[in-house]
Amino acid sequence: MLRTAFVVILFFAALPIRAQTPDSVEKQLTDLRAQLNDALLRKDRAFMERTLADEYYCIHSNGIATTKREEITAWMAMTAYSAVQTTDHHVRVYGTVAIVNGRTANKTAEGRPAPASVFTDLFVKRDGRWQLVGCQATRLPSN
Numbered sequence: 237m238l239r240t241a242f243v244v245i246l247f248f249a250a251l252p253i254r255a256q257t258p259d260s261v262e263k264q265l266t267d268l269r270a271q272l273n274d275a276l277l278r279k280d281r282a283f284m285e286r287t288l289a290d291e292y293y294c295i296h297s298n299g300i301a302t303t304k305r306e307e308i309t310a311w312m313a314m315t316a317y318s319a320v321q322t323t324d325h326h327v328r329v330y331g332t333v334a335i336v337n338g339r340t341a342n343k344t345a346e347g348r349p350a351p352a353s354v355f356t357d358l359f360v361k362r363d364g365r366w367q368l369v370g371c372q373a374t375r376l377p378s379n
């Protein structure tokens with residue numbers, strides 16, 4: 237009897253205190269991606285500093301790779317887009333690591349559609365929040 241009670245206590249002690257459903261994590265990450273897009277347009281350096289991990293590294297569709305500092309500096313100087321949007325999100329979560337794939341649907345400063353690309357973002361959950369640690373984008377052929 238005592239052994240059974242001990243096993244039951246161990247079982248419940250091993251359960252997470254606040255379990256999250258896969259759908260809620262997917263929503264957190266797609267919302268975070270939308271907030272990041274908005275921060276890029278508003279040139280919200282503080283949001284980008286918090287959201288991009290210190291070891292952030294991205295390979296863009298033009299083949300240029302950037303670090304966190306380089307990425308933020310480039311976005312602060314950029315005026316190329318009037319809209320930055322990601323769609324077709326596919327989120328996979330592996331504990332404290334998540335991969336988000338999607339497609340860009342940006343508009344140039346003049347309001348014309350920019351070349352579309354697909355992307356892969358890599359997020360890590362630290363101190364209760366998701367941070368972007370890496371990305372890779374591939375430009376899609378024009379129609």
